[in-house]
Amino acid sequence: MEKDKLIHLADHSAEKTNACGIDRILGAVTKALNQIVLSLLFTSAICSSAIATEVKPLLNFDARILPNIATKGMVATQESRATKVGVQILNQGGNAVDAAVAVGFALAVTLPRAGNLGGGGFMMVYDQKSKKVEALDYREKAPKAAYRDMFLDKGLNVDKKKTRYSVFSAGVPGTVAGLLEAHRKYGHLPLEKLIEPAIKLATELPMSFAMAESLNRKKKYMSRSKVSLETYYKADGSAWNIGDTIYQPKLAKVLAGILKSNGNSFYKGDTATKIIDFIKSQGGIMTMDDLASYRPVWRTPLEAKFGDATIYSMPPPSSGGIHLVQLLNIIQNFPIERAGHNTAYSVHMSTEAMKFAYADRSKYLGDPDFVKIPVKKLVSVDYAKTIASKISFDKVLESSEVSPGMYLSDESPQTTHFSIIDKDGNMVSNTYTLNFSFGSGITVPGTGMILNNEMDDFSAKAGVPNGYGLLGGDANAIEAEKRPLSSMTPVLVLNNKEPWLETGSPGGSRIITIVYNFLMNKMVHNMNIASATVAPRIHHQWYPEVLMLEKGFPLDTAKILKQKGHKIKFYNPWGSLQSVEMKNGVFFGFSDTRRPGALAEGINSLAEEAK
Numbered sequence: 015m016e017k018d019k020l021i022h023l024a025d026h027s028a029e030k031t032n033a034c035g036i037d038r039i040l041g042a043v044t045k046a047l048n049q050i051v052l053s054l055l056f057t058s059a060i061c062s063s064a065i066a067t068e069v070k071p072l073l074n075f076d077a078r079i080l081p082n083i084a085t086k087g088m089v090a091t092q093e094s095r096a097t098k099v100g101v102q103i104l105n106q107g108g109n110a111v112d113a114a115v116a117v118g119f120a121l122a123v124t125l126p127r128a129g130n131l132g133g134g135g136f137m138m139v140y141d142q143k144s145k146k147v148e149a150l151d152y153r154e155k156a157p158k159a160a161y162r163d164m165f166l167d168k169g170l171n172v173d174k175k176k177t178r179y180s181v182f183s184a185g186v187p188g189t190v191a192g193l194l195e196a197h198r199k200y201g202h203l204p205l206e207k208l209i210e211p212a213i214k215l216a217t218e219l220p221m222s223f224a225m226a227e228s229l230n231r232k233k234k235y236m237s238r239s240k241v242s243l244e245t246y247y248k249a250d251g252s253a254w255n256i257g258d259t260i261y262q263p264k265l266a267k268v269l270a271g272i273l274k275s276n277g278n279s280f281y282k283g284d285t286a287t288k289i290i291d292f293i294k295s296q297g298g299i300m301t302m303d304d305l306a307s308y309r310p311v312w313r314t315p316l317e318a319k320f321g322d323a324t325i326y327s328m329p330p331p332s333s334g335g336i337h338l339v340q341l342l343n344i345i346q347n348f349p350i351e352r353a354g355h356n357t358a359y360s361v362h363m364s365t366e367a368m369k370f371a372y373a374d375r376s377k378y379l380g381d382p383d384f385v386k387i388p389v390k391k392l393v394s395v396d397y398a399k400t401i402a403s404k405i406s407f408d409k410v411l412e413s414s415e416v417s418p419g420m421y422l423s424d425e426s427p428q429t430t431h432f433s434i435i436d437k438d439g440n441m442v443s444n445t446y447t448l449n450f451s452f453g454s455g456i457t458v459p460g461t462g463m464i465l466n467n468e469m470d471d472f473s474a475k476a477g478v479p480n481g482y483g484l485l486g487g488d489a490n491a492i493e494a495e496k497r498p499l500s501s502m503t504p505v506l507v508l509n510n511k512e513p514w515l516e517t518g519s520p521g522g523s524r525i526i527t528i529v530y531n532f533l534m535n536k537m538v539h540n541m542n543i544a545s546a547t548v549a550p551r552i553h554h555q556w557y558p559e560v561l562m563l564e565k566g567f568p569l570d571t572a573k574i575l576k577q578k579g580h581k582i583k584f585y586n587p588w589g590s591l592q593s594v595e596m597k598n599g600v601f602f603g604f605s606d607t608r609r610p611g612a613l614a615e616g617i618n619s620l621a622e623e624a625k
């Protein structure tokens with residue numbers, strides 16, 4: 015192996031030294047206690063260099079869990095077959111966006127509970143050549159005939175069945191337009207290479223444990239729609255087993271149509287007609303014009319500094335970026351590193367910060383094309399300082415003591431994430447969704463495609479919580495062609511202006527704090543991405559007034575928090591982060607272990623180069 019490859023493997027921040035020899039390197043290792051240097055594998059070559067480098071570890075061996083390691087790119091998704099499609103595209107010379115587009119279509123087949131054609135999402139792209147980060151908004155929109163009180167019944171109560179499980183639940187789907195737009199702008203390989211793997215998987219797919227489990231578990235939910243039952247379940251009514259085969263010929267045809275017509279079939283042609291005929295037959299309001307006029311939008315990402323790192327995240331209509339930045343800004347006022355990970359102090363301070371962030375969310379956040387959001391103020395360091403000054407370890411604030419924008423000066427369960435990085439350092443961080451697991455549960459006849467229930471992300475009535483317990487008001491009220499407010503938080507992080515980290519998760523309202531917990535674990539507590547992922551999570555969203563702790567959170571610490579006055583509840587683990595990291599040319603990947611079937615896999619050239 016040549017010298018410059020080795021230098022890559024050492025951390026850039028390593029001190030230069032003239033000393034050479036394994037003793038010297040082992041000395042450094044001993045000093046760092048049980049940290050072991052990945053680059054030790056290449057010690058002899060390092061020593062032949064004129065100026066040796068005292069290497070810092072890329073991976074500390076102080077954790078019980080390590081990520082996957084590779085040298086030429088990494089793909090982390092919720093479903094192993096989709097991950098393999100991404101890896102295959104990178105191997106064929108595709109870039110991160112090519113792989114993302116292929117993964118996006120593949121997940122629509124292999125992860126029907128969240129992967130989708132009938133939903134929407136957000137994609138963050140880092141382009142290594144221009145060093146630019148862009149955010150693609152392909153969130154669903156309300157149909158043109160939608161209106162503020164459309165989900166209120168005669169008694170002016172929210173009709174939850176209508177918001178969540180009917181053809182009215184669906185926003186105009188954005189996924190197909192979004193994936194095609196990402197490809198148009200950044201793609202390198204022809205579209206057919208990116209859609210064909212999904213067509214193949216739809217034609218014939220062996221049932222995995224994870225897919226069988228999720229379909230069997232949700233059979234009752236899906237049985238509201240006869241077509242969902244016919245599409246996703248066996249004709250004899252028996253349960254799915256591992257090793258069975260599922261055939262999705264209608265979905266394969268829709269995908270082939272998209273490929274052949276560059277999306278026109280979906281928004282204007284064959285598939286569009288099927289979607290609208292069905293929705294109309296059920297009395298719904300979406301029209302051919304709604305589909306034909308749908309466009310994704312490139313938006314400027316939100317940017318925040320944290321030490322040497324710059325975090326890029328999704329601006330509105332996601333609330334994710336704003337509140338992630340807000341939380342990070344607030345927490346930087348406290349000595350969290352010294353206090354330690356998940357100690358009573360750290361959890362308390364984060365919890366109080368979360369109350370302020372979610373209170374602001376309820377009032378100010380909505381579709382930026384419709385409402386004026388005080389973004390600059392919300393993400394400003396000064397505003398965070400003011401909030402921080404109201405937070406103290408001595409007091410637990412009641413939710414009623416916190417109200418939206420209190421210190422802001424006047425001015426007018428299912429989603430899925432994937433993270434991909436290619437050998438050149440281009441990155442894609444994408445979260446997309448049908449909203450609930452299997453969306454509305456309604457499959458459009460003749461398409462094999464499930465409709466989202468994203469309209470429930472609007473505030474159907476001020477003060478009435480949505481499916482995730484979130485409150486909202488005017489800013490997120492329903493309007494024609496408006497995008498419902500989202501919590502999806504795909505992030506990209508650069509370190510010293512170089513690609514470093516990307517992550518994202520499902521989890522409804524908890525997505526923002528899942529990503530926050532992870533970034534704190536990485537940036538403050540210096541964990542590897544595997545440890546940062548599996549560490550027990552905490553969440554508070556102002557209302558309901560409860561500090562949610564994951565099972566596995568230390569009981570003694572929970573006791574201290576309870577004694578302080580926090581209203582604590584333990585919950586089953588939540589979220590599913592899909593993360594990749596790059597350090598000095600080495601790629602790390604990790605798929606959350608909270609749900610089955612996920613896979614982080616890289617392209618590894620080490621074996622070949624060693625020959």
Ligand code: DON
Pocket residue numbers: 427428429447448449450451468471499500501502519520521522523525
């Ligand atoms: O956009 C949003 O915030 C929600 N529709 C996300 C839903 C979700 O994460 C469900 N997954 N557990």
